[in-house]
Amino acid sequence: MPKKKSKKVSKTKEIxxxxxxxxxxxxxxxxxxxxxxxxxxxxxxxxxxxxxxxxKYIEAMGWDDLNWLEDVHMGYEEDRAAVFxxxxxxxxxxxxxxxxxxNQQDRDMIARELLVKFQMSPKHPLVDLKKAYLKF
Amino acid sequence: xxxxxxVSKKSKAQSMGMHTEVLTGRTQQKxxxxxxxxxxxxxxxxxxxxxxxxxxxxxDMTAPEANKEIDNLMSQGYGTxxxxxxxxxxxxxxxxxxxxxLIFEGSLGYFGMGSCDGPIVRINGRVGWSCAENLMAxxxxxxxxxxxxxxxxxxxGDLICKGSVGARTGIDMKGGTIIIGGDAGAFTGFxxxxxxxxxxxxxxxxxxxxxxxxTIFVGGExxxxxxDAVDAELTKSDQDWLKRKLKVAEIGENFDVSKMKxxxxxxxxxxxxxxxxxxxxxxx
Numbered sequence: 001m002p003k004k005k006s007k008k009v010s011k012t013k014e015i016x017x018x019x020x021x022x023x024x025x026x027x028x029x030x031x032x033x034x035x036x037x038x039x040x041x042x043x044x045x046x047x048x049x050x051x052x053x054x055x056k057y058i059e060a061m062g063w064d065d066l067n068w069l070e071d072v073h074m075g076y077e078e079d080r081a082a083v084f085x086x087x088x089x090x091x092x093x094x095x096x097x098x099x100x101x102x103n104q105q106d107r108d109m110i111a112r113e114l115l116v117k118f119q120m121s122p123k124h125p126l127v128d129l130k131k132a133y134l135k136f
Numbered sequence: 137x138x139x140x141x142x143v144s145k146k147s148k149a150q151s152m153g154m155h156t157e158v159l160t161g162r163t164q165q166k167x168x169x170x171x172x173x174x175x176x177x178x179x180x181x182x183x184x185x186x187x188x189x190x191x192x193x194x195x196d197m198t199a200p201e202a203n204k205e206i207d208n209l210m211s212q213g214y215g216t217x218x219x220x221x222x223x224x225x226x227x228x229x230x231x232x233x234x235x236x237x238l239i240f241e242g243s244l245g246y247f248g249m250g251s252c253d254g255p256i257v258r259i260n261g262r263v264g265w266s267c268a269e270n271l272m273a274x275x276x277x278x279x280x281x282x283x284x285x286x287x288x289x290x291x292x293g294d295l296i297c298k299g300s301v302g303a304r305t306g307i308d309m310k311g312g313t314i315i316i317g318g319d320a321g322a323f324t325g326f327x328x329x330x331x332x333x334x335x336x337x338x339x340x341x342x343x344x345x346x347x348x349x350x351t352i353f354v355g356g357e358x359x360x361x362x363x364d365a366v367d368a369e370l371t372k373s374d375q376d377w378l379k380r381k382l383k384v385a386e387i388g389e390n391f392d393v394s395k396m397k398x399x400x401x402x403x404x405x406x407x408x409x410x411x412x413x414x415x416x417x418x419x420x
Contacts, residue, residue, distance in 0.1 A: 041349055044374065044377045060177075060235070062186060062237065062256055063274075063275060068272060068273035068274075068292025088166055092167070093168060117174075120175040120178060124179065130179075130180060
């Protein structure tokens with residue numbers, strides 16, 4: 001008799017903050033969604049992971065560190081990796097062609113780089129608004 | 137019910153632990169073009185040179201006149217501007233959305249350097265209420281003391297006061313870092329939502345009252361904790377970051393950061409959401 005192949009049972013990893021996987025507050029149960037941010041807002045950047053683009057940006061601005069970019073993290077929108085643009089008040093979706101590393105610190109650096117490129121682009125939504133409404 | 141979509145198959149983003157639920161129809165979505173040219177400045181801002189320096193005496197100018205003249209100098213490519221005789225005028229240096237090195241030789245009144253995005257500012261005197269309110273990016277250094285509501289509602293950048301500050305420092309802040317070399321008053325970090333506050337000296341009563349998120353580091357004594365402000369463990373990563381930040385701030389370089397206290401939100405006040413579905417249903 002051939003040996004029966006034992007099926008591997010994949011262990012499901014409990015994800016912190018997932019509904020039904022942790023003790024929700026009464027409020028969360030009632031509204032059916034987690035209350036909170038989509039990433040750890042208090043995560044401090046690891047400066048050893050700075051990208052060459054970000055180094056150039058810091059130098060061009062005359063700053064000593066990431067400055068406002070310390071608060072930028074990679075999150076998600078509509079099931080896709082995204083970064084929040086505070087100027088456009090919307091999520092900027094990261095193209096699927098960009099490979100994302102399996103590490104939040106590295107992903108955050110990519111998010112910062114892409115956000116700078118998006119905000120400084122002449123195609124940014126604020127450019128049209130500025131043209132239409134700038135008073136002086 | 138809230139607009140909650142269940143996803144049976146795990147996407148790559150989910151398996152990376154980037155998120156745990158999918159919320160739809162609540163935010164805008166913009167698509168990024170990765171082929172954008174390398175550009176470090178906002179579209180339409182002035183191309184200034186830090187080595188091109190000029191002075192501006194604002195003694196006989198009103199604040200709007202002075203601010204317009206700063207803008208005019210930037211349009212001529214001046215990257216370093218020294219402001220003489222600010223004489224405690226209110227609302228000086230507001231709304232600068234440019235890379236710039238700005239030096240004030242004197243003190244500022246209320247709402248100095250408000251709503252700025254990018255400049256490096258040094259103020260050789262004191263500042264009044266609400267200095268650098270709504271700062272988006274950049275670095276503002278105050279050599280002496282600051283008034284109340286220092287860094288109110290800032291969203292990014294570094295705001296540094298080498299002296300002491302008044303009450304409600306960092307009220308409603310949504311990002312960025314506030315660094316204080318001396319003491320801070322009551323209700324520091326009141327209703328803060330994100331960002332970091334570092335106080336090397338003592339701090340008054342009700343520290344971090346009703347804070348939603350963010351982190352406060354204190355080197356001295358704490359008058360009392362506010363509602364929902366709790367102690368947290370100071371990690372190695374915190375200490376490394378604190379050392380780096382104090383060096384950037386040019387203060388407390390020899391300060392023993394390992395003895396600092398870390399205060400975060402207890403998150404017991406997290407009891408709202410922006411849909412309020414049950415309440416809305418009841419109203420209809």
